[in-house]
Every structure is written in structure tokens, then in C-alpha cells.
Amino acid sequence: MTGREKRRRDPRGHWILLFLGALTLVGGLLLGGYAHGVVGESTQHEYTKSGSAPAAVADGGPVVNLSGGAPESVRAPRRTIALTFDDGPDPRWTPQILDVLRRHGAHATFFVIGAHVADHPDIVDRAIREGDEIGSHTYTHVDMASSSPWRIRFELDLTQRALAGAAGIHTRLMRMPYSSVPDGLSAPEYRAAQEAGRQGYVVALTDQDTEDWRRPGVDRIVQAATPRKGAGAVLMLHDSGGDRSQTVQALDVLLTRLSAKGYRFTTLSQAMRLPSADVPASTLDKVTGTALIDGQRWSGRLTGWLGVLFAIAGVLTTLRLLALPLFAHVHVRRVRRERRRRAGVRQEPPPPVSVIVPAYNEEVGLAATVRSLVATDYPAPIEVLIVDDGSSDDTPVIGARLERELANVRLVRRPNGGKPAALNTGIAHASHEVLVLVDGDTVFQRDTIGNLVRPLADPRVGAVSGNTKVANRKGLIGRWQHLEYVIGFNLDRRMFDVLECMPTVPGAIGAFRREALASVGGLSTETLAEDTDLTMAICRAGWRVVYEETALAWTEAPSSLRQLWRQRYRWCYGTLQAMWKHKRALVERGRSGRFGRRCLPYLTIFQVALPCLAPVVDVFAVYGMFVMNPLTVAVSWVAFTAAQAAAATYALKLDGERLRTLWVMPLQQIVYRQLMYLVVIQSLVTAVLGAPLRWHVIRRTGTFSEGDPLPSRVGV
Incomplete structure (x- = not known):
């Protein structure tokens, strides 16, 4: 058999499968880790609070357009409330909030985390069907102020793709994680907002941050969400990130109380008289978005299976x-x-023994093996049969020499047929x-x-x-x-x-x-x-x-x-x-x-x-x-x-x-x-x-030489 033929017989394709499998596994784990905010997650850093945004933004309204040369901001009209919810969708709390909104005939804007969208696309689809609006809150709730421009673009793009796969839309609205009112915007946060503006987003802040995530109680949340003297407002609440039962109860109280006072509850775009934030996604984006959602779901299951x-x-x-x-x-x-x-029992005389040594190209260690067998202190007769299995080296020469020198050693030669055949030959020739x-x-x-x-x-x-x-x-x-x-x-x-x-x-x-x-x-x-x-x-x-x-x-x-x-x-x-x-x-x-x-x-x-x-x-x-x-x-x-x-x-x-x-x-x-x-x-x-596997011969280095003493009990 030629070297080329041998190479053809060796199964190589499974290494490609193994590599692809490992790549898929690692990719799935990384996607799952990234999507759930554990790979590359950045928390809010203290240095992001240094400096401040320009006065035109800090003193302006809660909705800012930074796509042009100068920032433009708008406020909600009187007795108009734009309800906004961050960090969802959540499989438990977001549906309850949607139920409250539908019961009161109100609408809201949900600033969603892309990874959560991929986990729960049906909730996003329901919100849109019921007349609510979707905005981006990045893919992993990353601190945009401490992120590089490419990371910001990556986070926003992934969220758009998740929305395309979940509901067939893109959004023009974006709210930065960890942001609040305009005059609290730091210089690094403003630079991040500018980057989002260059990507075509309208940046949403808030007039009144209820801080409901602290769970201060239903009354405190309602009080923090109530505008003063009939003013309009953008309210910030949360529908994910923990126990939101107080938020759900406070929302019901707030809608009941303020509706009786003539307040209107609507989406951010409608409140600010802006074009709809939700725009249809292209077919390609829907396909890639669906692949992203499927991949994240698969990675979530994979992580669970691997944990088991x-x-x-x-x-x-x-x-x-x-x-x-x-x-x-x-x-x-x-x-x-x-x-x-x-x-304590008399032992029967030990039986005679035939020792069979199959040998294929064993010239390096054969003599030491045979001499150790002959040098036994076994009291009964033994014979040593060397079965040369068609060796191509000096194995038969060494075997013949040992046969001449040692009375109880015999050499049996046969064509190469493999170790089992050699052993069967030795068994057939054995005397005992x-x-x-x-x-x-x-x-x-x-x-x-x-x-x-x-x-x-x-x-x-x-x-x-x-x-x-x-x-x-x-x-x-x-x-x-x-x-x-x-x-x-x-x-x-x-x-x-x-x-x-x-x-x-x-x-x-x-x-x-x-x-x-x-x-x-x-x-x-x-x-x-x-x-x-x-x-x-x-x-x-x-x-x-x-x-x-x-x-x-x-x-x-x-x-x-x-x-x-x-x-x-x-x-x-x-x-x-x-x-x-x-x-x-x-x-x-x-x-x-x-x-x-x-x-x-x-x-x-x-x-x-x-x-x-x-x-x-x-x-x-x-x-x-x-x-x-x-x-x-x-x-x-x-x-x-x-x-x-x-x-x-x-x-x-x-x-x-x-x-x-x-x-x-x-x-x-x-x-x-x-x-x-x-x-x-x-x-x-x-x-x-079903690939064939050839017999692999191990190359001997000659650990034992013919004249070496026999090894001791505890090692060589």
C-alpha cells in the first residue's frame, strides 16, 4: 500500500465535523452569555457622571433629536402623558401591564432590551398589535457612556434585528440605559446620545423618573408619576428587572386617578406629534432577525442542557x-x-506452562522479554514460543539466536496475519x-x-x-x-x-x-x-x-x-x-x-x-x-x-x-x-x-536491553 493510499484510508472528515461542532458549541455559549448580559457586560461606572450635556439639551425637553447640527428637543403637551417602560419584555410583568393598559384604553412606549425581545418575541408582537410603541434600550442593557462607538452601533443593530425577527419592524426611538432626566445627562452620556443620533435615532429621556425599580410602595410610585398642575410629562417606569407587582398596581391607580382629571395616556411619538417610531423592516432583516432569535433560543436551551x-x-x-x-x-x-x-492447605504441584510471545518487528525489546521469561523461579516446566508474524526487521534473527541459546525457547515463523492470528498459531504449537x-x-x-x-x-x-x-x-x-x-x-x-x-x-x-x-x-x-x-x-x-x-x-x-x-x-x-x-x-x-x-x-x-x-x-x-x-x-x-x-x-x-x-x-x-x-x-x-482502521504499530525505543537486570517491585 502506498503512502497516498494509506492517507486516503485514514478517516479525516470527522475532524471537520468535530471542529464545526466545537465552533457551534462555543458560538452558542458566547451568544447566550452575551445576550443575557454576562459576556462583555459593562455596568454603570462612576466616571460617567463627570461633566454635563450642553444647556440646549439639559434645559430642554425629554425627547431629543441629535441627527442634525444642533440638538432639538420637544415636550409633551398639557394633560398628555407618555407612559414609557424600560428593560422588558418580561414574561410575567409585561403581559400584566399590557392588560392594565388595554383595560383603560391607554397606550405606552416600551423601551425593550434586544436580548429579551429574542427570548419573548410574542410579547413584543402583542404590544404592537394593541397599539403600543417599541423603542430600543440596547441589546444587553449596556452602559453606552462607557462603551466604544462600535459597541454602541453593535448593540443597537442587534436590537433592530431582534425586533425585525419578532414583529417585522424597526424603531426610530432609543433610550440609553442608566439615563433619566435631561439635566442629569453627563458629558459621556451626551456623547453616546450623539452617536445614537448619528445612527438616526431620536433619544428619549424622561420628565419624571418614578424609580419604581426601588419598590418604594404603590403610593410613592403614583406620587412620583403624577404631573404638577396639569402639565404633560414623559413618565419612566419599568416592566422587567425584578418584582414589578408595585408597578402594575401603581399603573392601575395612576390611570384611574388621572383619567378622571382629563389626562390622556399615549405613546411617546403620538404625545410629541412625531412620525411613528415603528417602521417596517426589510425581508432580509426579518430573516436575519429570525435567525438571531432562533440562535439565542437554541443557546439558552444549550446552556440549560449543559448545566444538566x-x-x-x-x-x-x-x-x-x-x-x-x-x-x-x-x-x-x-x-x-x-x-x-x-x-494452611497443602497445594497441588504447579502445572507446566507455555508462554506465547507474538512478535512483529520487536527487535528492540524481544531478547529482554524472552530472557526475563526464562529467568523465572517457577518450579514447573515452562516453554517459551516466539511467534514471528512476518517481521521485516531482525526479529526472526533474534528469535533464532534465542532458540539456539536457550533450551526451552522455540521460534515459530508465519506470514504476517496480525496479532490474533499469531497468538492462535502459538496456542496450536503450545505443549501445555x-x-x-x-x-x-x-x-x-x-x-x-x-x-x-x-x-x-x-x-x-x-x-x-x-x-x-x-x-x-x-x-x-x-x-x-x-x-x-x-x-x-x-x-x-x-x-x-x-x-x-x-x-x-x-x-x-x-x-x-x-x-x-x-x-x-x-x-x-x-x-x-x-x-x-x-x-x-x-x-x-x-x-x-x-x-x-x-x-x-x-x-x-x-x-x-x-x-x-x-x-x-x-x-x-x-x-x-x-x-x-x-x-x-x-x-x-x-x-x-x-x-x-x-x-x-x-x-x-x-x-x-x-x-x-x-x-x-x-x-x-x-x-x-x-x-x-x-x-x-x-x-x-x-x-x-x-x-x-x-x-x-x-x-x-x-x-x-x-x-x-x-x-x-x-x-x-x-x-x-x-x-x-x-x-x-x-x-x-x-x-x-464505518471507516476502516489500520493496525497502528507503536515504535519501540528499547526501554529494556538484553543484559539489563530484571526490574524491582517499586519501579525502574
């Missing part, structure tokens, strides 16, 4: 972190009890009933084989998982994998042993009863995770698969991110294949059903679903640092990391490892964990798309 996912992921992860040490403790007590029982399967880059300790095959004395046990240790743990990547291996073998596998649902006997170290292998037809070539596929098949066949913590094997882990990615990609993809292949175990009876209903849901939740959702949850957590309570998010992350560290500490102690490696855990949560999540996502998308 964040909570679910947190609960499940917490339960797992609590359960794993408990199961590990149960396993430790059971193992110790079993050892005490064996100590107990088989140990070992990777060609793995080194055993002297007591490993004896410890590994000991559980097979129980006739119910068909396979035994050993304890794999990372040998090359000097660098950061090595330390991350070391922690992962220690936690996986000393917590997860102990739990699987207790629950009798072991999913994987690792290819690096596993012991099998020939009868158990024969019962499932040997190793299958249908998946890329032949060890997981085999273990699941053995469990479904009714055999027990157990974990032996004292059977140690030292393996060379990938030393680069690229190699690590390729290895885990194959593992994860193969595990998905195996889970799908053995899905019927969920509905089967007996041991098979027990395995399926315990193991497969656990793998689905914690090795597929949560890793797929984890990047989304992490993005939401980062989003929460900026738009929510950052202390809550930070405390959650620290608590999660501390819980992970506590579980890792227990696992390291169980395995007799030093605790100093824990310093890499916080960085592991940020970098390594994300890498593993992306591996799961890539594997899942590849499986869904």
Missing part, C-alpha cells in the same frame, strides 16, 4: 470515585483471606494446558509466572489478568500513563473482579486455561482489541476471570503524543467493536447475562458516554468561569481533582508505588484527559461512519 449534563457528569464521576476504593478494599480483604486459607500470553515489549519479574497462574488452581477460573506497570515513566507522558495504569489496574480491575465482570485481560500479561480458549474458538480477528474481545467471550462462556495484583509485568508505554494517540485510538476503537459484538450479553441469562448487565453499561457510561460529553462539559466549565459564579466552578474543579488524587493515592499505596508522581495529576486533568477524550470521540465517529 454538568450535574449528571459530576454525580456519576463522584459515585465512581467513591465506589472504586470501596470495591478495591473489598478485593484486598478477600485476597488476604484467600492467602491465609491457602497457607496453561498458557501465558505476553507482548513482545514486556518484561516479567522472577515470580510473575508463578503468581499469575496460581488462581487457575480454581477450576472455575478460565483466565487471569496480571498487573501491568509502565517502565519508561521518566517523562511527563510516561508519568501520566503510569498514574493511569496504576489506577486502572488497582481500582478498576479490582472492582471488575469483585463484580465478576472483567472486560479485559491485557495483552501484556495474561494466563489462560486452554479449555477456556477452546470454548470460545481462540482469538478472533473481528476486532482490533483482541484481548478485550477474548476476555468478554470467556466471561460469556461462563468462566471466571480474575485479577492477580502480584503478577507484575513491565511494559514500554508510548513515549510521544503521536504514538500514544495511535495506540489509544486502536484500543478504544477495538473496545467499541468488542462491546458491540458482545451486546447480546445484556439479555442473556446466567454468568453471561451477569457479565453483560454489569460490565457493558459501565463501559458505555464511563468509557464512551462521559468521555464524549466531557469536552463539552469542560468547555461549559470554562464558560462558567467567565459568565457564572467563578468560585463555584473553581471549587468544583478543585474538589474533583482532589477526589481523583485521593483515589490515585490509594491505588499507589495498594501497588507499593511512591506518591511523588501525584504532582503531575493537575496537569493530567487539563492536558492528558482531554487527549483521551478526543481519542474516544474520534473512535466513536470512525465506528459510526
Whole structure:
């Protein structure tokens, strides 16, 4: 196969989908955050009160036209009241205010926040149908005096688009947030008003600010809203931003009382004899406005869903972190009890063992692997079969040399067919009933084989998982994998042993009863995770698969991110294949059903679903640092990391490892964990798309040399 053909076979399209999905997610979160005033929100600053507006504005009326050279302002005629409401629409209070207005035959102008319009477009549409008027109050209630001109234009433009999508209109009216009466206008606020004037808006202030947002009581609101001596006025009230029950009651009282005195209540434009503020929007603006509304609604739902996912992921992860040490403790007590029982019982002679080493281009570490197997203190006969799977390097040469030098070593050569085929060949050539399967880059300790095959004395046990240790743990990547291996073998596998649902006997170290292998037809070539596929098949066949913590094997882990990615990609993809292949175990009876209903849901939740959702949850957590309570998010992350560290500490102690490696855990949560999540996502998308995945060969660096001493219990 040429390099070009290989590149064609590698699935690349899902990276585009993943990028687009991430872009959509981030865009949705940012839109939701911006729309609800949490991304880029500016509050009113004290410096905005410095200076004042020109006398022509400060001493003029509450409605100002700044589009020309000189400001022009107007006032309401006598006994004419322009009711204005800010900060809406609100799904609770605005409809109540509209009901009061309709009951009294009055009309008002609503200065709406664009983000609220997008959330509740039906309320805006109702207000317009009932003869009320709409003005702009910016999109996020931004302090225009402290905003740049582009931000002001952006806020006003977004509000216009929201109005176009909600009711098919634009508006000529605008009221600046935090503004009030003309003589209270500061110099920076006046400059912001000028910018709005240049955009074609008429700026509305007020004659009488009721300050109803303070909730001073119905009587105080009515008193603040009542004009003196029959004067006309622009009244400022609020229909959103908190409990507006006093405003609703005060409005009813005000309309009843002043209508009896001959006051007329109308919109701002009608009161000032101005052209209607509401003008039809273009078709294009209606389309873009509808898209904006739909996008904001989707982002709101997305934020809600992510909040739920964040909570679910947190609960499940917490339960797992609590359960794993408990199961590990149960396993430790059971193992110790079993050892005490064996100590007082005469043991049967250990059986002879055949060790099978599949080797494809393993010239770097094969000799060290084989010599560690031969140097065992196992008292019964052993044979070591090297199965060369069509290697293109010096693997067969090294195998032939070892066969000549060591009496119990045999070399079997075959055309390249993959690891499962190589193992099946070795099993067929093996002389004994107990088989140990070992990777060609793995080194055993002297007591490993004896410890590994000991559980097979129980006739119910068909396979035994050993304890794999990372040998090359000097660098950061090595330390991350070391922690992962220690936690996986000393917590997860102990739990699987207790629950009798072991999913994987690792290819690096596993012991099998020939009868158990024969019962499932040997190793299958249908998946890329032949060890997981085999273990699941053995469990479904009714055999027990157990974990032996004292059977140690030292393996060379990938030393680069690229190699690590390729290895885990194959593992994860193969595990998905195996889970799908053995899905019927969920509905089967007996041991098979027990395995399926315990193991497969656990793998689905914690090795597929949560890793797929984890990047989304992490993005939401980062989003929460900026738009929510950052202390809550930070405390959650620290608590999660501390819980992970506590579980890792227990696992390291169980395995007799030093605790100093824990310093890499916080960085592991940020970098390594994300890498593993992306591996799961890539594997899942590849499986869904049905894209073929080639066998990825991991390049060995030669952690073990032929003359090196065997590793000790606590590391290399």
C-alpha cells in the first residue's frame, strides 16, 4: 500500500465535523452569555457622571433629536402623558401591564432590551398589535457612556434585528440605559446620545423618573408619576428587572386617578406629534432577525442542557470515585483471606506452562522479554514460543539466536496475519494446558509466572489478568500513563473482579486455561482489541476471570503524543467493536447475562458516554468561569481533582508505588484527559461512519536491553 493510499484510508472528515461542532458549541455559549448580559457586560461606572450635556439639551425637553447640527428637543403637551417602560419584555410583568393598559384604553412606549425581545418575541408582537410603541434600550442593557462607538452601533443593530425577527419592524426611538432626566445627562452620556443620533435615532429621556425599580410602595410610585398642575410629562417606569407587582398596581391607580382629571395616556411619538417610531423592516432583516432569535433560543436551551449534563457528569464521576476504593478494599480483604486459607492447605504441584510471545518487528525489546521469561523461579516446566508474524526487521534473527541459546525457547515463523492470528498459531504449537500470553515489549519479574497462574488452581477460573506497570515513566507522558495504569489496574480491575465482570485481560500479561480458549474458538480477528474481545467471550462462556495484583509485568508505554494517540485510538476503537459484538450479553441469562448487565453499561457510561460529553462539559466549565459564579466552578474543579488524587493515592499505596508522581495529576486533568477524550470521540465517529482502521504499530525505543537486570517491585 502506498503512502497516498494509506492517507486516503485514514478517516479525516470527522475532524471537520468535530471542529464545526466545537465552533457551534462555543458560538452558542458566547451568544447566550452575551445576550443575557454576562459576556462583555459593562455596568454603570462612576466616571460617567463627570461633566454635563450642553444647556440646549439639559434645559430642554425629554425627547431629543441629535441627527442634525444642533440638538432639538420637544415636550409633551398639557394633560398628555407618555407612559414609557424600560428593560422588558418580561414574561410575567409585561403581559400584566399590557392588560392594565388595554383595560383603560391607554397606550405606552416600551423601551425593550434586544436580548429579551429574542427570548419573548410574542410579547413584543402583542404590544404592537394593541397599539403600543417599541423603542430600543440596547441589546444587553449596556452602559453606552462607557462603551466604544462600535459597541454602541453593535448593540443597537442587534436590537433592530431582534425586533425585525419578532414583529417585522424597526424603531426610530432609543433610550440609553442608566439615563433619566435631561439635566442629569453627563458629558459621556451626551456623547453616546450623539452617536445614537448619528445612527438616526431620536433619544428619549424622561420628565419624571418614578424609580419604581426601588419598590418604594404603590403610593410613592403614583406620587412620583403624577404631573404638577396639569402639565404633560414623559413618565419612566419599568416592566422587567425584578418584582414589578408595585408597578402594575401603581399603573392601575395612576390611570384611574388621572383619567378622571382629563389626562390622556399615549405613546411617546403620538404625545410629541412625531412620525411613528415603528417602521417596517426589510425581508432580509426579518430573516436575519429570525435567525438571531432562533440562535439565542437554541443557546439558552444549550446552556440549560449543559448545566444538566454538568450535574449528571459530576454525580456519576463522584459515585465512581467513591465506589472504586470501596470495591478495591473489598478485593484486598478477600485476597488476604484467600492467602491465609491457602497457607494452611497443602497445594497441588504447579502445572507446566507455555508462554506465547507474538512478535512483529520487536527487535528492540524481544531478547529482554524472552530472557526475563526464562529467568523465572517457577518450579514447573515452562516453554517459551516466539511467534514471528512476518517481521521485516531482525526479529526472526533474534528469535533464532534465542532458540539456539536457550533450551526451552522455540521460534515459530508465519506470514504476517496480525496479532490474533499469531497468538492462535502459538496456542496450536503450545505443549501445555496453561498458557501465558505476553507482548513482545514486556518484561516479567522472577515470580510473575508463578503468581499469575496460581488462581487457575480454581477450576472455575478460565483466565487471569496480571498487573501491568509502565517502565519508561521518566517523562511527563510516561508519568501520566503510569498514574493511569496504576489506577486502572488497582481500582478498576479490582472492582471488575469483585463484580465478576472483567472486560479485559491485557495483552501484556495474561494466563489462560486452554479449555477456556477452546470454548470460545481462540482469538478472533473481528476486532482490533483482541484481548478485550477474548476476555468478554470467556466471561460469556461462563468462566471466571480474575485479577492477580502480584503478577507484575513491565511494559514500554508510548513515549510521544503521536504514538500514544495511535495506540489509544486502536484500543478504544477495538473496545467499541468488542462491546458491540458482545451486546447480546445484556439479555442473556446466567454468568453471561451477569457479565453483560454489569460490565457493558459501565463501559458505555464511563468509557464512551462521559468521555464524549466531557469536552463539552469542560468547555461549559470554562464558560462558567467567565459568565457564572467563578468560585463555584473553581471549587468544583478543585474538589474533583482532589477526589481523583485521593483515589490515585490509594491505588499507589495498594501497588507499593511512591506518591511523588501525584504532582503531575493537575496537569493530567487539563492536558492528558482531554487527549483521551478526543481519542474516544474520534473512535466513536470512525465506528459510526464505518471507516476502516489500520493496525497502528507503536515504535519501540528499547526501554529494556538484553543484559539489563530484571526490574524491582517499586519501579525502574
